[in-house]
Amino acid sequence: MRPRIGITSWHYRDDDERWEAVLEGYPRAVLEAGGLPLILPIPHAAPDLIEGYLEAIDGLILTGGADIHPSLYGQTVLERCGEIDEERDRFEVALVHAARSHDLPLLGICRGLQVVNVAMGGSLYQDLSYRQETDPTHQSSREQRGESAHAVTIMEGSRLIEILGVRELDVTSTHHQIIRDLAPNLTINAAAPDGVIEGIEGPGRFLLAVHWHPERMVARYPEQLALFRALVEAAEKSHRH
Numbered sequence: 001m002r003p004r005i006g007i008t009s010w011h012y013r014d015d016d017e018r019w020e021a022v023l024e025g026y027p028r029a030v031l032e033a034g035g036l037p038l039i040l041p042i043p044h045a046a047p048d049l050i051e052g053y054l055e056a057i058d059g060l061i062l063t064g065g066a067d068i069h070p071s072l073y074g075q076t077v078l079e080r081c082g083e084i085d086e087e088r089d090r091f092e093v094a095l096v097h098a099a100r101s102h103d104l105p106l107l108g109i110c111r112g113l114q115v116v117n118v119a120m121g122g123s124l125y126q127d128l129s130y131r132q133e134t135d136p137t138h139q140s141s142r143e144q145r146g147e148s149a150h151a152v153t154i155m156e157g158s159r160l161i162e163i164l165g166v167r168e169l170d171v172t173s174t175h176h177q178i179i180r181d182l183a184p185n186l187t188i189n190a191a192a193p194d195g196v197i198e199g200i201e202g203p204g205r206f207l208l209a210v211h212w213h214p215e216r217m218v219a220r221y222p223e224q225l226a227l228f229r230a231l232v233e234a235a236e237k238s239h240r241h
């Protein structure tokens with residue numbers, strides 16, 4: 001049986017209705033990597049529901065999306081902060097804590113990297129323009145979102161370099177927020193030429209996050225599937241059946 005990989009969804013508005021949505025690249029990549037993708041609706045952060053989800057999955061992907069409310073890292077909302085979904089924030093922060101306490105394998109992608117850092121006690125710049133000497137190409141346009149935007153250097157000795165097997169690669173970049181203070185217990189595993197943190201990892205079975213979008217890259221850069229394979233492999237070991 002395939003390891004069950006929970007994928008967080010986001011709220012999407014269409015006229016007067018609200019949807020729970022995910023970009024199809026996430027479940028497709030999980031399927032291709034040998035996992036069973038399960039989309040997780042946002043159930044507010046009721047503890048019994050979080051525990052229920054944790055029992056239903058063997059691994060977790062925190063997906064991309066809107067900005068995290070700055071109050072979660074001790075700041076007020078600045079002018080260049082983007083759209084916020086506080087229901088989703090509460091849910092995903094609770095999921096990170098629950099995943100950590102169960103040692104559930106977790107892969108964070110883009111916003112997911114930011115959520116992991118904030119949930120574990122780190123902070124963000126609300127817009128990359130608030131950090132000096134930051135390359136604006138981190139924020140690709142809609143049309144360019146599937147294209148390589150900048151290079152990253154992968155750190156020697158990291159879990160990430162074991163997974164990807166290369167020291168440098170080109171990645172997509174569609175984020176306008178970046179890590180300011182790294183949370184305790186996390187280490188940097190990838191960085192852009194301007195010093196922006198592009199990947200983090202932590203202790204335990206599997207805790208890893210990247211700022212780029214491997215789910216958008218796999219079609220053209222199949223080596224990016226290794227990230228999903230590594231998650232599925234770790235989830236296989238935590239499989240409780």
Ligand SMILES: [Mn+2]
Nearest residue numbers: 138173192211
């Ligand atoms: Mn970037």
